[in-house]
Amino acid sequence: MPTSPEQVLIVSGSQQGLDLVGKALIDPGSKVLVESPTYLGALQAFAQFEPKFAALPADAEGLAVDAIDAPALRDARFAYVMPTFQNPTGLTLPAGRRAALAALAREHDLWLVEDDPYGELWYRSAPPPSLRAYAPERTIRLGSLSKVLAPGLRLGFLIAPADVIDVLVRIKQATDLHTSTLTQRAATHVLASGLLKTHLPHVRALYADRCAVMLDALRTGFPTDVRWTEPDGGMFIWVELPPSLDAGTLLPLAIERKVAFVPGEPFCASAPERNHVRLSFVTVAPERIREGVQILGALLREFKS
Amino acid sequence: MPTSPEQVLIVSGSQQGLDLVGKALIDPGSKVLVESPTYLGALQAFAQFEPKFAALPADAEGLAVDAIDAPALRDARFAYVMPTFQNPTGLTLPAGRRAALAALAREHDLWLVEDDPYGELWYRSAPPPSLRAYAPERTIRLGSLSKVLAPGLRLGFLIAPADVIDVLVRIKQATDLHTSTLTQRAATHVLASGLLKTHLPHVRALYADRCAVMLDALRTGFPTDVRWTEPDGGMFIWVELPPSLDAGTLLPLAIERKVAFVPGEPFCASAPERNHVRLSFVTVAPERIREGVQILGALLREFKS
Numbered sequence: 367m368p369t370s371p372e373q374v375l376i377v378s379g380s381q382q383g384l385d386l387v388g389k390a391l392i393d394p395g396s397k398v399l400v401e402s403p404t405y406l407g408a409l410q411a412f413a414q415f416e417p418k419f420a421a422l423p424a425d426a427e428g429l430a431v432d433a434i435d436a437p438a439l440r441d442a443r444f445a446y447v448m449p450t451f452q453n454p455t456g457l458t459l460p461a462g463r464r465a466a467l468a469a470l471a472r473e474h475d476l477w478l479v480e481d482d483p484y485g486e487l488w489y490r491s492a493p494p495p496s497l498r499a500y501a502p503e504r505t506i507r508l509g510s511l512s513k514v515l516a517p518g519l520r521l522g523f524l525i526a527p528a529d530v531i532d533v534l535v536r537i538k539q540a541t542d543l544h545t546s547t548l549t550q551r552a553a554t555h556v557l558a559s560g561l562l563k564t565h566l567p568h569v570r571a572l573y574a575d576r577c578a579v580m581l582d583a584l585r586t587g588f589p590t591d592v593r594w595t596e597p598d599g600g601m602f603i604w605v606e607l608p609p610s611l612d613a614g615t616l617l618p619l620a621i622e623r624k625v626a627f628v629p630g631e632p633f634c635a636s637a638p639e640r641n642h643v644r645l646s647f648v649t650v651a652p653e654r655i656r657e658g659v660q661i662l663g664a665l666l667r668e669f670k671s
Numbered sequence: 672m673p674t675s676p677e678q679v680l681i682v683s684g685s686q687q688g689l690d691l692v693g694k695a696l697i698d699p700g701s702k703v704l705v706e707s708p709t710y711l712g713a714l715q716a717f718a719q720f721e722p723k724f725a726a727l728p729a730d731a732e733g734l735a736v737d738a739i740d741a742p743a744l745r746d747a748r749f750a751y752v753m754p755t756f757q758n759p760t761g762l763t764l765p766a767g768r769r770a771a772l773a774a775l776a777r778e779h780d781l782w783l784v785e786d787d788p789y790g791e792l793w794y795r796s797a798p799p800p801s802l803r804a805y806a807p808e809r810t811i812r813l814g815s816l817s818k819v820l821a822p823g824l825r826l827g828f829l830i831a832p833a834d835v836i837d838v839l840v841r842i843k844q845a846t847d848l849h850t851s852t853l854t855q856r857a858a859t860h861v862l863a864s865g866l867l868k869t870h871l872p873h874v875r876a877l878y879a880d881r882c883a884v885m886l887d888a889l890r891t892g893f894p895t896d897v898r899w900t901e902p903d904g905g906m907f908i909w910v911e912l913p914p915s916l917d918a919g920t921l922l923p924l925a926i927e928r929k930v931a932f933v934p935g936e937p938f939c940a941s942a943p944e945r946n947h948v949r950l951s952f953v954t955v956a957p958e959r960i961r962e963g964v965q966i967l968g969a970l971l972r973e974f975k976s
Contacts, residue, residue: 378683378825382847389719410845412695518852520683540715542687542847547823549851 370528372502373534378545380483380510380522384411386534386541387479387506387524389445392417399438399445401429403604403633404493405453405481405640408446417443419635428457431466437472444477444506450493451484451600453635454644458598461494468500476504483510483522486566488599489574503527511553513601514566519549573601576655579646583656587663589670594645601648604630607641611669614640618666625658677807680837680843684852685788685815685827689716691839691846692784692811692829696748697722704743704750706734708909708938708947710786713751722748724940733762736771741779749782749811755798756905759938759949764904773805782807788815788827793904794879808832816858817822818906819871824854835840863914864891878906878953881960885952888964894971899950906953909935912946916974919945925970930963 377383384407392398392415400409402421409419422445423433429447438480439445447467449459459467471478478498498505510522524534554567556562580603584594607613613629620627630642647655682688697703697720707726714724727750728738732753744750752772754764764772769831776783785802792850803812815827827837844848847861861867885908889899912918918934925932935947952960 378847381845385846405850407845412843414842496875515854520847520849520851535717540686540712541690542683542825543712544825546683546825546851546854546855548821548857552853638826 373528373531374526375524375526375531376550377522377524377538378542379512379517379520380481380508380524381407381411382520382538382542383508383522383524384479385414386537387444388412388415388417388494389537389541390530390533396443397441399442399476400635401447402635402637403451403630403639404446404455404635405448406632408481409635412446421634421636422447426460427463428452428455429463429467431463431470434470436582439470439474439476442476444479445471446479446481447497448481448483449497450482451487451602453484453599453600454598454602454630454642455604456595456597456602457604459494464494464497465500467622468497468504471501478505480505480507482508483513484600485509485513485536486507487573487601489570489572489577490598493599496541498525499642506530514562514569515553515556519553521545521549521553526636550577570599573599575578576647576650576652577603579652580645580655580659583659584663587656587660589666592666601646603645605643605645607643607666608670609641611666612640613643616643616665616669619669620662623661623665625661625665648652675683675792675833677830678833680829680831680836680839681694681850681855682829682843683847684817684822684825684827685786685813686712686716687825687843688813688829689713689784689786689848690719690829691842692749693717693720693722694842695835695838696782702747704747705940706752706757706782707940707942708759708935708944709751709779709940710753713786714937714940717751726939726941727752732733732768733757733760733764734768734772736768736775739775744775744779744781747781749784750776751784751786752802753786753788753898755787756792756902756907758789758905759907759933759935759947760909761900761902761905761907762909763798768837769802770805773802773809776806776809777835783810785812786816787813789905790814791819792875792878792906794875794882795903800906803830811835819867819874820858820861824858826850826854826858867870875904878904881952881955881957882908884957885950885960885964889968892961892965892968894975897971906951907949908952910948910950912948912971913975914946916971917945918948921948921970924974925967926954928966928970930966930970932967 387410394416396417398417398419399422400419423430478497498507506526508524591608594603617629628644631638694717701722703722703724704727705724728735769966783802802830803810811831813829896913899908933949936943
């Protein structure tokens, strides 16, 4: 049962939601549980308040809920989780793991901060129910218009029990008074017009196609000892290079050849994974994706030899 | 000489500028110098980072720069000052005091956070040069479109030496990535159109008239032992009631009679002034101003007898 009815707070992009949550819940030295890797902007937002990050266990399907030790949860202020088309891995937490995580949160009075900017960008079928659906009284859920409408609007929303919202509203008032009413008006107009309903299927089809093209290009263009995730939605593929390769060293060489990627290291709160790379496929045309992957593959082969 | 060239950072309303400055410069227990009374939203923004506020000396002309003791400045992270048409007093710091404050800041390596949302709302003549004009290398200046264009845009700006801006840009990125490009576009369009140049004289004349009406109504409608400031611009008159009266007690009685004011207490970082009231004259028509002041005056007389 919810501790209080849920309410919605409009925020200046879901990045601001992370900042407000950090202000509310983190003191210097507080334990904050995160996936590893996780969204680097969340690490940056929370780091402002000087927590100690602790990485949750993971496997090929993402967060390994069954492997979480109860002592690891003790005194944790919250667990920050992106269960759907995660940034940077592209992985989606299966329904069973979501239910198990929700049960764990209930049992240990743990707050779940569920970040879901990509959930609408599914390619085959809608993702499993949100963490909020399983444990509304323990979940602070963040959503965004940035990936489905326009990032420049800076409009996100936060759904949480009313007593949590009360606290966050006071913090937001001290932080920036309120979110622009002009952008809220514009978004209300667009949402009421139904544009999103006709727009989203096009976006999903476009991204699904580009994702398939990149996966195909990786299979044909990358060395056989490189692995990668196969996302069902979102914007990213997470690539694991052989342990001897350092993505940070490769980046300037790739940029010389006009191909960019994001090295995996800043996505890790601890134990940096230097042999990982985040690839994004959403803003580039299919032929350019093929070309870019081929160039990267050639670079990897050169570097190894 | 500036330590580095100055730069501008666009912020999501100048309230966000205060939040970013607080994040950058305040640690728990840091000394922050403020006027007393001062803008309560600044106290709220800074209080998030748990400083110790120290009140600067004041007299009838505002900040009493000559009365500032050098030891009071020691270890202060910054002095927060609203030198023009101050909120809540409406007072404007004379040019001589600005120069003296700038000299003090230089001598003691003190940062001045100059908040100037009301400077364009002058009634007789433009206010003295900004603190920034006197000590650009020691000043973080905040401006806003909220009082001259539209508060709902949430657009403000911060001018500071480039090395300060570098720090604040990184903090802003972790806080909300960036300010809405839609609202920045809209404001750019309005500013480029010259609308502000034709609009401001009307606003100045409107507010000057309403201020004069309220001052006249105070002279005829308020008891003779009540004092108030006579602003040359801005939005507020600061009223000092006899020491025996408590503005917080009067407020619900005034609201019953359909008149609202803001009690002075929350504008004071320490030593709350319970017998002060902030009146605003800008959104109400002249005849309503006269009526409201008359009702408040009658209430004051009843309460004293």
